[in-house]
Amino acid sequence: MERKQKVLLALNKLSEKNKELIKFEIGFTAEEVAREAGISRCNASSDLNSLVKAGIVIKFNGRPVRFISKKYYEQYYKSNDSLNTLKIEVDPFSSIIGWNMSLRDAIDEARAAINYPPFGLHTLLIGPTGSGKTYFAKKMFEYAKNIGRISDKSDFVAFNCADYAHNPQLLMSHLFGHIKGAFTGANNEKSGLVDSANNSILFLDEIHRLPPEGQEMLFYLMDTGQYRRLGETNGFRTCQTMIIGATTADPHSSLLNTFYRRFPVVIRIPSLSERPIAEKKLMVKQFFTQEAHKIGRPLKIATDVIKSFIMYDCIGNIGQLINDIKVTCAKALLNAIKNGMYEIKITREDLPPHVKKVLLNDNSCDDFLLINIMLDEEWNFDKEDAYDDDVIGEIYSLLNEKEKNKNTVEKKWSKAKSLLENYYKNHINKIYQNKDRVILNLTNIIGQDVLSIANECVKIIKQNLKVEIDKNILPALALHIYACRERIMSGLRIENPYIDKIKREYPEELNVANMIVELMKERLKLDIPADEASFLAMLIRSNEKNEDAIEKPVGVVVMCYGDSTASSMVATANKIIGSDIAIPIDIPVDSDPKQYLEYAMNEVIRADKGNGVLLLVDIKRFVSWGEIIAAKTGIKINIIENVNTSMVIEAVRKARRMKLEDLSAEIENFNKYPDYWVVDENKKSKTLILTCITGKGTATRLKELIRDLIKDDDINLVTLNINGIDIESGLKADYFKKKEKPVAIVGSVDLKIPGVPFISLEDLFFGDGENRIAKLLNLENVNIDITPTEIENVLKYYLRFLDNKKIYKLCTSIINRLKESGFKLKTHQIINLTLHLSCLVERIISGEDFGKWPKEEKIRSEYKHEWDTVSSALSIIERELNILIPDSEVAYIVQYLMEG
Structure with missing residues (x-):
């Protein structure tokens, strides 16, 4: 028997065995068919899609994708009443990414415009090219159909005014129609788009390209509901239509004032750069998913690629983002075919140059750090899977990892709680927060059996917990139980290393969760792992109300x-x-x-x-x-x-x-330092870690300075910021994966790696930092070669918030005052004093406690005149920055000048 026939037979068997269930749940997943047929899910999915193309099987897109043979579909769902019971009515706007974030106000205005009697308010959409104005207008049209404002049979009538911008006569004809003989070549009477849009919506893109006479004819239609075809002189035609215009130009300068005033509602669609990072992430994920569907192969997308698409300067907005993702997928597909690979791996090498450029951007370091909070791993898309954030899977994986390190365990426990809270407070609420506009048939998503168990679970929770439970716990539990069943049937198991912590923190919830696990075992006829209770306890806790x-x-x-x-x-x-x-x-x-x-x-x-x-x-x-x-x-x-x-x-x-x-x-x-700053005491290296607060340019200069200092090419220099990001590449440092113990940390930030000495730049230039580096690296001698003219730039290496130019100018004034008072300063003293004073000011501003220096009184009495001179010079910086330099530091500077 051919495999495809085997798959169809398995699908039909499932339909026969589940006649009652099929009334509530349309079709079966590829995984269910694969188990019945005894083949891999991948092969079952491929054959099912072939059968869909052949018209033998019907496919229902959703999460998960379901299939049913056409024969059984017609048998069970041929009556309209039966189909209506399974219908899911969703607010069309909810499918727009950002509908409840950056586009929330725009969508509220759109709903108000469409609902306004008798036939809505004319609306103007303003936004840059590629921002999604046409897509938004289509969603307005779908919403109007959903609420019954226009007929279900109405068409979305759209026209781009730029198509005929250079021929006003043809443009007006296309829009309003014309009579025979209206112009040369008008041999027959012709209706226009306005006729087609009667009792519907007319969308005019690039409306600013309408000529003035066209704008005048259009606003007469908007005012009176009447118009004339081109060439008509007697009488008027009537049309009831809502006009949605779209423009990339400033409407005040591109539209007649009389025309612009005809749009009571003006909605601004933001550019891609104005959208939050969270929305950009969803867009990138959605567009890659769409390409996986088109290509028909699974995609594995590297983290660098995802970050680049989220962060790059996309001038053409969403339209360009889609095209750039298509180009990237096409290049990766070509490489996969060339290398004989079925799965398509997308790496940074597949990116267009203008997208890849963000990885090398001097200022991208902090941005990538922020993205890391939201995105830690590569993405994988199966060609048949509908898009969804697999948060539950991420939490399972997170909890299943065993860690001996206490800090890591604490961190992962915290992350798991956070992920769960976000999922159930955001994802589930997204479904139910608009109850009047969204009718969700849970049965169709997770099946009657799971929904029934979830209902019983809610009763158990309410009977045994004294706290008020969020009303959305039902869909949360239903989806969780469904995911749990799917994972167990796929052979996946979970082991929760945080069970003791949950027992301690959530004892009541854990007790209730154990009752639910027993119910699940009985009803699902599955062996539910004991650790599942700890996960359920977290779920219950996250749904307890805290108004x-x-x-x-x-x-x-x-x-x-x-x-x-x-x-x-x-x-x-x-x-x-x-x-x-x-x-x-x-x-x-x-x-x-x-x-x-x-x-x-x-x-x-x-x-x-x-x-x-x-x-x-x-x-x-x-x-x-x-x-x-x-x-x-x-x-x-x-x-x-x-x-x-x-x-x-x-x-x-x-x-x-x-x-x-x-x-x-x-x-x-x-705020604890990252766990990847863990080193193996036995793995020594010849690496100096250079830490820097500012960007790539400064880090590169610091690296050159240290390289000149040590004059040994065998010493590895790694530039990092406080978060372990390699400043030169903008990416998480690979160095720590080796767990080698560095020789020392040199710079402006101490990473606090156990057993690794820190040498500040102040010590390097002013103290014994040179000798310490020489000793640690077994070098005979190291000398800092820096001139006074370079000091201003050097200051940037370790100043946290002071302006290097301003502090350098103040230090120069102090040094000049000292020279005028008789101090003969050598070059190295000028350099060291400037660096020391800069660090000193930052330490004072930061509130550091200096204490009393034992030699303070001795220095004051031995060098009374010099003390007064130095104090007077230091008053320059005290007055300018409103600080007070402690006597212990005055004594230290006096000693350096007299004895150094």
């Missing part, structure tokens, strides 16, 4: 030194999460502390909604500011130092569903 946390989120305030440091982090976080909960406070370096403390206090008061404020700061001084604000206002404030963009994103993401103490603990834990 206060939703209605009164924790305030998030970011306070940093610099003109835009805090604002930049907050803007990025709010854009990614699609929120406005975080508030930035930028404190200029030369600001008046009293004035800005008052400003900071007012911002914290504004941020507090009643559940306290999480204050994220970059230096110690602001810790004391937070304490002062808390004391004066009575607001509960938790303070966390060393803020970075990743922390702000995490805080904004969790602020709406966690209490202040829990949120603080999460962010404190999130």
Whole structure:
């Protein structure tokens, strides 16, 4: 028997054996057919699709894709009543990516325009080329049909005004029609698009290309519902139509004012660059899925590729994004065919040059770090699978990994909880938050048997837990039980290493979850793993209501030194999460502390909604500011130092569903150094890690400086930022995968790798850093070769928030004052003093406690005149930056000048 016949026979057998079930669940998955036929899922899927093309089998797209033979479909679903019971009516707008985020206001305006009596309000869509205006207009048309505003049999009538822009006569004829003899060649009377759009919607793309006379004829139609065909002079024709126009131009300059005023509703469609990163990720995933369907082969897409498409400058917006993904898939397909591979692997080498360029961008490092929060692994698409975020699978995989390292376990436990909360609070809510507009038939998705079990589970939860459960727990449980059954039947098992933690944190939920597992065993006739209960306990916990946390989120305030440091982090976080909960406070370096403390206090008061404020700061001084604000206002404030963009994103993401103490603990834990900074004591290397706060250009210069210093090509130099990102490539450093122990860390950030010494740039230039490097690398001698003219650039290597040009200018003024007072400074003293003073100012601003130096009094008494001279010179920088240099540092500088 041919395999295809075997597949069809298996499909028919399933239909015979499940006559009752088939009434509730249309068809069978490729996996079910594969099990019945005793072949692989891949082969079953391929044969089923061939049978679909042959017209023998009917395919239902969804999650998962289902198949049924045409014979059984006609037997069971031939009556309209039967089909209507299975119908799913979905709001057309909900299929638009961003419908509940960046496009929410636009969609609300569109709904209002269509619902307005008697036949809707004329609407103008404004947005750049490729932003999706035509697609949006089609969704408006579908929505109008859904609510009965226009007939189900109506067609979407569309016209691009640019097609006839250079021939106004033909354009008007195409739009309004013409009578015989209206112009040369008009041998017969012809109707126009306006006739076709009667009692429907007329979409006019590039409406700004309509000539003035065309605009005048159109607004007469909009005002009166009447028009004339080209050449007509007597009488008017009537037409009831809603006009949707679209333009890329400024309507004020490209449309007649009288015409523009005829559009009561103007909707702006944002460009791709204005869309949140979360939406871009969904678009990229959807477009790759579509290509997998077209090509008919599975795709494996490298993380670099995904990140590049999310982050690159896509001038042509969504239209260009689709084309670039098609070009990439075409190139990868060619390589797969050339190499005799069925699966298509898409790597960075397949990217178009303008997309690949983002991987080498000087400023892409932080952006890639943010994407890493949302995307850690490559994507895999089966050619037949409908698109969905396989969050459940990700959590299963996460929990199934065994880790001995305590920090890693804590981190993964936290991530699993977070993933689950996000999935059930966002994905499931997406289905039910518009109940009046979305009628979802759960039976059609997961089957009557699973839905019945889920209903019983809800009863068990309500009977045994004293807390109120979210109403959306039913679909959450139903989908989870369905996924659990599919995984077990596929031979997958789960082992949860966090069972003890769940027993401790969720004892009541775990008890109820065990009852559910017993019910599942009995009803599904499957061996359910015991650890499944721990996962169910997490699910139940994530659906317990916490109204206060939703209605009164924790305030998030970011306070940093610099003109835009805090604002930049907050803007990025709010854009990614699609929120406005975080508030930035930028404190200029030369600001008046009293004035800005008052400003900071007012911002914290504004941020507090009643559940306290999480204050994220970059230096110690602001810790004391937070304490002062808390004391004066009575607001509960938790303070966390060393803020970075990743922390702000995490805080904004969790602020709406966690209490202040829990949120603080999460962010404190999130701020721990990454687990990949783990080294093997026995694996030595000749590597120096160079850490830098700024971008690629500065990192490259630092690398050159150190290379000149050590003059040994065998020493490996790796430039990293605080998050373990290789500054030169913008990607996660491969070095740590080897777990080799570096010789030392040199630069402006201590990565705190156990047992690895840190040499700051201040030590390198001012202290004994040279000798320490020489000793660690077994070198005879190292010398820093730097000239005074290079100091200003060198300052960029380790200044966190001070402007290198400004501080260099102040240091130069101090050195000139010292020279004028009689100090004869050598070149190396000028260099070292400039570097030391720059570091000193940052340490003072950061609130470092300097303490008292034992030699302080001795230096003051021995060098009284010099002390006064140095103090006077230092007052230049004290006045300018509103700081006070401690006596211990004055003593240190005096000693250096007199004895160094």
